[in-house]
Amino acid sequence: MRKAFVKTENYGRFVASVRQVEQRGAAEAGLMLVHGLPGLGKSHVADRWAVETGAVYLRAKVDWTPRYFMRDLAHELRTVDPTGTSQQLFTRLSEHLARTQQALVIDEAEFTLAQGAKTLEKIRDLSDFAEVVVVLIGMERIQKMIAKHGQIHSRIAQAVEFTPVTLDDVRFACSVLSEVPIADDLAGEVHRLSNGRMREVLNIISTVERVAIANSMATANLEAFSGMALSFDWQSRKQKVVRAVNGGK
Structure with a gap:
């Protein structure tokens, strides 16, 4: 990143x-x-x-x-x-x-x-x-x-x-920080999963980039990450998963 x-x-x-x-x-x-x-x-x-x-x-x-x-x-x-x-x-x-x-x-x-x-x-x-x-x-x-x-x-x-970061903030962060382009649909999931907490946004972007590079993805998009856990909620002790889409994983 x-x-x-x-x-x-x-x-x-x-x-x-x-x-x-x-x-x-x-x-x-x-x-x-x-x-x-x-x-x-x-x-x-x-x-x-x-x-x-x-x-x-x-x-x-x-x-x-x-x-x-x-x-x-x-x-x-x-x-x-x-x-x-x-x-x-x-x-x-x-x-x-x-x-x-x-x-x-x-x-x-x-x-x-x-x-x-x-x-x-x-x-x-x-x-x-x-x-x-x-x-x-x-x-x-x-x-x-x-x-x-x-x-x-x-x-x-x-x-x-300080308030939760906006969707535009997250899209901008994705474009600036990730070495693999992150599509807007997946950026929307980064925003949702992070609840607008910038610390978690950064962690999720890092995870997305790492997975994308390991799988030789030209672009990280929602379909490629469908159903994938990108974060963890320590309070509920549950994984935070990208919403499923048709054709996704």
Whole structure:
């Protein structure tokens, strides 16, 4: 499977929302929230955007404290000394970010809400002092969790909910990623079997390509894959099978 990034509709809404935050009127309202069900591509999109823009991408840890977060951030930046008191470290980080205007991406942001959201408060402080954009990524419940902290919630300039990818997204992904052409009828099955979860879309495309190459198929289409299991539902413990068509397997 080709190594390429597929710009889905979720990606487009993500980028548009970042631009809105960058153009905000209140400098302190620099937080952006990205939320949604697992597997929809939130982390993948944010990581790609961070690489493209030079933003700093961090995955929050379950045992993060404000100081632990700041040390991780300093190590990721590489040019900021991670030693000294917490106040000294905060000063170095805020000065660096104010100078470079690097945005921060905090994935699995639920972990920043432990102990009265002390770590998220420190992230908010950095955003305030340096006037940089901070993208918080979490599951669907994170919006309600943050809403309990008014001083943080009021600084969220944009909230983006990732939704299942569209059929057009899947067709585009098939055309970009698979080394064997995937016909539209089979792309429709990829969309159906994946339930619009981008992570599963990628796994199914990889399986389709592997089977097509092993069988010397010029094109992977619905008839050739009729009745074939392309994925597995771990909750129901059942295979996800391509719908049968006349003349198929």
